[in-house]
Amino acid sequence: METQTLIYLFVGVSFALYIGIAIWSRAGSTKEFYVAGGGVNPVVNGMATAADWMSAASFISMAGLIAFLGYDGSVYLMGWTGGYVMLALLLAPYLRKFGQFTVPDFIGTRYYSKAARVVAVICLIFISFTYIAGQMRGVGIVFSRFLDVPIFWGVIIGMGIVFIYAVLGGMKGITYTQVAQYCVLIFAYMVPAFFISYLVTGNPIPQLGLGSTVNDGSGMYVLETLDRVLVDLGFGPYTDGSKSMIDVFCITMALMVGTAGLPHVIVRFFTVPKASDARKSAGWALVFIALLYTTAPAVGAFARLNFVDTVNEQTYADAPDWFKNWEANDLIAFYDKNEDGVMQYRDGNAIIGAPVYAETSAAAGQRAVDNEPDMASENEVYVDRDIMVLANPEIANLPGWVIALVAAGGLAAALSTAAGLLLVISSSVSHDLLKSTFRPNISEKGELLAARLAATAAIFVAGYLGIYPPGWVAQVVAFAFGLAAASLFPAIFMGIFSKSMNKEGAIAGMVSGLAFTFIYIFYFKLANPEANVAENWLLGISPEGIGVIGMLINFAIAIAVSKVTASPPVEVRKLVDSIRVPRGAGDAHAH
Amino acid sequence: MDNENTPPPEAETSAAEDAYWRENIRLLVILMAIWFACSFGCGILLRDWLDQFMLGGYPLGFWFAQQGSIYIFMALIFYYVVKMKKIERKYDLDD
Numbered sequence: 001m002e003t004q005t006l007i008y009l010f011v012g013v014s015f016a017l018y019i020g021i022a023i024w025s026r027a028g029s030t031k032e033f034y035v036a037g038g039g040v041n042p043v044v045n046g047m048a049t050a051a052d053w054m055s056a057a058s059f060i061s062m063a064g065l066i067a068f069l070g071y072d073g074s075v076y077l078m079g080w081t082g083g084y085v086m087l088a089l090l091l092a093p094y095l096r097k098f099g100q101f102t103v104p105d106f107i108g109t110r111y112y113s114k115a116a117r118v119v120a121v122i123c124l125i126f127i128s129f130t131y132i133a134g135q136m137r138g139v140g141i142v143f144s145r146f147l148d149v150p151i152f153w154g155v156i157i158g159m160g161i162v163f164i165y166a167v168l169g170g171m172k173g174i175t176y177t178q179v180a181q182y183c184v185l186i187f188a189y190m191v192p193a194f195f196i197s198y199l200v201t202g203n204p205i206p207q208l209g210l211g212s213t214v215n216d217g218s219g220m221y222v223l224e225t226l227d228r229v230l231v232d233l234g235f236g237p238y239t240d241g242s243k244s245m246i247d248v249f250c251i252t253m254a255l256m257v258g259t260a261g262l263p264h265v266i267v268r269f270f271t272v273p274k275a276s277d278a279r280k281s282a283g284w285a286l287v288f289i290a291l292l293y294t295t296a297p298a299v300g301a302f303a304r305l306n307f308v309d310t311v312n313e314q315t316y317a318d319a320p321d322w323f324k325n326w327e328a329n330d331l332i333a334f335y336d337k338n339e340d341g342v343m344q345y346r347d348g349n350a351i352i353g354a355p356v357y358a359e360t361s362a363a364a365g366q367r368a369v370d371n372e373p374d375m376a377s378e379n380e381v382y383v384d385r386d387i388m389v390l391a392n393p394e395i396a397n398l399p400g401w402v403i404a405l406v407a408a409g410g411l412a413a414a415l416s417t418a419a420g421l422l423l424v425i426s427s428s429v430s431h432d433l434l435k436s437t438f439r440p441n442i443s444e445k446g447e448l449l450a451a452r453l454a455a456t457a458a459i460f461v462a463g464y465l466g467i468y469p470p471g472w473v474a475q476v477v478a479f480a481f482g483l484a485a486a487s488l489f490p491a492i493f494m495g496i497f498s499k500s501m502n503k504e505g506a507i508a509g510m511v512s513g514l515a516f517t518f519i520y521i522f523y524f525k526l527a528n529p530e531a532n533v534a535e536n537w538l539l540g541i542s543p544e545g546i547g548v549i550g551m552l553i554n555f556a557i558a559i560a561v562s563k564v565t566a567s568p569p570v571e572v573r574k575l576v577d578s579i580r581v582p583r584g585a586g587d588a589h590a591h
Numbered sequence: 592m593d594n595e596n597t598p599p600p601e602a603e604t605s606a607a608e609d610a611y612w613r614e615n616i617r618l619l620v621i622l623m624a625i626w627f628a629c630s631f632g633c634g635i636l637l638r639d640w641l642d643q644f645m646l647g648g649y650p651l652g653f654w655f656a657q658q659g660s661i662y663i664f665m666a667l668i669f670y671y672v673v674k675m676k677k678i679e680r681k682y683d684l685d686d
Contacts, residue, residue, distance in 0.1 A: 066657075071638075074656035078630045081661045085626045088668045089619055207658060211647035221648030239642070239653045249635050274686040276676060283668035290661045297657040577604050580612055582679055582686040 003400030007146050010404040011411060014184050015161055018415070021180055022165030022173040030447050033170030034101040034427050035270045040175055042277040046284025048175045049268045051182035051412070052420035053080075053259075053289060055131075056138025058296075059185060059413035064388030067300035067307075070230075072241035075248055079255025081286060081293055086260040088282030092269040094496045096278035097579045101270065102424070103263045103488060104432040110495040111503040112572055114437055119510050121432050123487040124263045128421045129461065130480045131264075135418040136466025142414065145329055145390065146407035155466040158415060159459050166419045166426075167455045171271060174419050181412035186291055188409020192393045192402055193295045196302045199396055206298035214305075226305055233312070234347035234378075238301070243542075244534065250545030257551055258481030261489030264420040267427070275582035303388045306395050311381060312345040316364040319343070322394035327367055330357065331384035334366040335373050338380075348377025355382055418462065426455035479521055482543070486513035486550025494558060499576045501558065504565040509558025517550030611682040618674055622667050630660040 027033040040048070058080070066073030098106050103124060108117025136155055143154025165173045197209035201222060214225050227237040236242055243251075259265065268285075269278040310320050316334055326332045333355040334343055341364040351371035362368040369382075390410070393402045430451035435442055442450070487510045494501040494509075521543045524532040534540055541549065604612075633641055638652030646654050679685035 071653060071656065074634060074653075077657050078634055078660050081664055082626065082630050085623075085664050085667055089622060089671055208647075210658075211649045211654070213648065223648055223650070223653070239650055245635060249631060252631065252635065276672070276679070276686055279668070279672045279675065283665065283672055286661075286665050286668060290665055294658055294661055577608065580615075581608055581684045583684045 003403055004148070006400050006404035007407050010401075010408040011147065014180075014408045014412060017180055018161065018177045019164050021176045022169045025173050025176045026168045027170035027172045027448075030101075030431075030444055030451070032172045033448055033451055034431065035267075036170075036172040036175045038099075038271060039273050040271040042272050042281035043284050044179055045175070045268060045272050045277075045281045046286075047182045047288050048178035049265065049281065049285035050288035051178040051185065051416040052174075052268060053265055053285070053417070054185065054292060054413055055417035056135055056142070056410060056414035058292065059189065059410050060138065060142070060389050061386050062293075063296040063300040063303065063392075064385035065300075066297050067304040067388050068385050070236070070238040070241060072243045072248065073297065073300065074241075075243075075251040075255060077293055077297060079252045080259055081290060082252070082256040083259025084282050084286040084289070086256060087265070087269070088279050088286075091260060091266065091492055091496070092278040092282050093275040093582065094579045095266060095492070096269050096272060097275040097582060098575075099270075101267075101431050102427050103266050103492070104428055105436070106495065107488075107491050107506070108432065108436060110572065110575065111491075111501075111506045112569065113503040113507065116491075116503055116507050116510070117432055117436060119507060120488065120491070121428050123483060123510070123514060124428050125425055127263065127480045127484050127488075128425050129465070132418055132421045132425075132458075132462045133465035133469060135414050135421070136462045137469050138414040139411065139418070140466050141386075142390075142407065142410040146404075146410075152467050155463055158411075158418070158466070159463040162415055162419050162422065163456065163459050166422045166459070167452050170451070171267075171423055171427075174416075174423055175271060177419070178416045181416040182288060184412040185409040185416075186288070188405040188412070189292055189295065189299075189389075191405060192396065192398055193299050195398055195402070196306070196392060196396045197298060200302045200305065206295045206302075210298040210301055222301060222305070226301055229305070229308055233308070233345060236347075238304070244540050246540050247534075247542050247545055250541045250548045252545075254485050254545045254547035254551075255481050257485035257489050258547055259484075261484035261487070261492070262480070263428075263484075263488065264417075264424045266492075267424055268420075299392065300388060303392055303395065307383070307388075308345060310395065311343055313342060315342050316366050317341065320395070322391050325394065326384075326387050326391055330355065331387050333357070333369050333371075333382040334362075334364075335369060335371070335380050335382070336362060336364055336366070337373050337375070337378065339363060343381055344378055345381045346377060346379040348379045349374040350377070350379045350382045422455050422458045422462065425458045426451050429454040479518075482517045482521055482547030482550060483514060485547035486517040486554055490551055490554040490558065494555070496576065496579065499573050500562060500567055502562050502565055502568045505558040505560075505562030508561040509554040512557045513550040513554030516553050517547050520546045520550075607682045607684065611678060611684050614678050615675070618671065618678070622671055626664065626667055629655060629663045634660050 031037055062076055095106055100106060104117045104120035107120040139158035140151035140154040143149055144151045165177050193206045194204045197206040198204040200215055201209040201212040202215045203209040203212045210222055213219055213221050223239055227239055230238055269281060272278050272281050323332060335350050351369060352374050353371055356370045358368040358370050360368045393406055430447055434450050435447050491506050491510050524543045634656035641652035642650040644651040
């Protein structure tokens with residue numbers, strides 16, 4: 001069968017599966033809508049958390065990022081997994097014992113303050129929308145590449161699918177669809193990874209393959225070969241990064257703490273039956289995530305090696321098919337600086353800026369670009385990092401069904417995260433703003449309707465951001481993690497571990513951490529991007545890592561303010577005592 | 592993290608709960624120290640020095656940063672799950 005037919009088949013079948021699950025598991029009460037009824041098995045919840053967590057960025061972009069960053073890519077690997085240790089040990093079991101529905105719920109109740117709750121809702125909505133815009137764009141891009149439709153229609157189809165299972169099913173629908181999506185995405189990721197690892201090293205397990213010798217008879221290790229090949233071409237060695245140690249440290253920390261403070265991840269631990277299950281569930285989530293995260297660096301390294309092997313010093317006329325496919329999709333460009341018809345791949349930029357394709361062909365038959373060449377470098381190949389995972393099956397010459405599988409996997413990853421984010425936005429609006437702040441007398445039915453309306457509205461906003469991505473979307477992904485680290489995490493952490501933390505301290509801490517981090521990222525990413533170089537950074541910390549300083553400011557201000565203001569009331573101290581012991585978590589959901 | 596300067600107005604928790612919480616905190620501190628040591632310690636701060644040793648084809652510091660930390664994170668969580676269950680049973684506070 002043709003690859004394109006297979007893609008339609010795989011994507012169609014997986015979508016039918018998600019919708020079927022959504023109809024089977026639709027939510028009938030607010031408790032089912034917000035926390036899936038609170039009875040999800042911890043292993044199942046771990047799988048759903050993994051799908052929720054691994055977005056289009058993890059599935060499509062991460063291996064490509066690591067392939068080009070080498071050692072520096074470790075910040076994502078450690079950052080996005082280490083946060084689960086913090087979740088399991090420091091947050092999840094206590095939040096589950098608290099037993100309410102949302103993150104602002106905990107902050108509002110623990111700090112006995114509507115103002116604290118509203119500040120938390122604002123942080124949550126801002127973080128979630130920043131994140132979701134990127135997801136919808138991811139859906140659009142994967143669709144347009146694999147289904148051969150314009151990005152606009154790709155986003156519309158994605159919106160329709162998410163609408164059906166998030167609005168109908170709420171948390172209950174999402175949980176079980178995410179389990180299916182996890183299975184699709186991990187299978188889709190592992191199959192080409194096994195193949196490429198086997199082809200390059202003879203060892204099909206990618207985690208072991210990356211530490212093995214290359215299959216070309218030279219007896220050299222993969223990483224050793226990669227280091228040598230890249231240094232020969234003028235790049236830095238693969239196993240050495242270019243970021244400063246303090247920056248690597250801070251970015252890793254900001255990503256870890258941010259992960260532990262991201263509302264759509266935290267809320268998943270409200271759905272298991274017991275406090276001890278929340279710990280167990282965080283462990284399973286990490287196992288399912290680690291399967292992909294320990295594979296990604298291998299995929300990245302193999303793909304980089306293959307890329308250099310098949311492209312460098314190759315005539316354009318004999319370039320492999322995948323090279324021309326991705327060139328046709330605007331993600332690769334060849335600018336023949338020395339006009340020899342052979343592609344020289346070196347360090348540095350081939351052209352200045354992102355390629356602007358002309359309608360004509362250049363001398364060797366490649367697509368001509370209108371960009372100026374960057375004469376400071378001999379490099380002639382422009383390559384978008386995102387193609388590494390998507391092109392992998394083609395680079396390794398895998399059969400059409402594997403390519404179809406990757407298409408279905410990429411869509412599963414983007415859709416599952418988008419749905420999880422939509423849900424925290426809608427629960428915050430209906431539960432925290434409406435029910436707990438402005439309309440306390442609303443009926444259960446009214447609240448459920450409000451949650452569905454809020455989810456619908458959020459889908460339209462997300463779809464709009466996906467179709468017309470404002471230029472700032474790509475610039476501000478750092479916001480989501482930095483702000484979660486600087487605002488929500490410290491407030492939750494101190495709410496559990498310090499009985500004397502009061503509402504004045506918590507609010508002052510959240511506002512100052514948020515304000516500092518926001519202004520720093522805003523200045524370097526949006527207001528004055530030319531100044532975004534290491535010499536101008538505070539202590540040499542990039543905007544990606546600054547959430548750590550925001551977090552420290554949050555802690556310091558909160559503790560200082562709480563020392564000079566009234567202690568929290570006795571009921572609150574009792575609440576903290578009760579969330580610290582696991583007994584009775586099953587009853588907590590009864591109210 | 593508790594502020595020792597302002598003692599609670601009355602005894603709010605039972606002796607079993609206090610002892611349980613102290614044991615939990617001790618375990619937390621140990622596990623978080625390992626968490627820090629393997630990721631930030633071996634993967635970042637000591638990476639250059641560790642890279643002189645090889646683990647198969649992996650320079651050791653690079654291995655910690657891109658593979659090892661993740662395996663250790665998983666082990667830490669499951670150890671905590673098992674250990675906490677024991678502590679909860681000991682003080683009769685399990686759920």
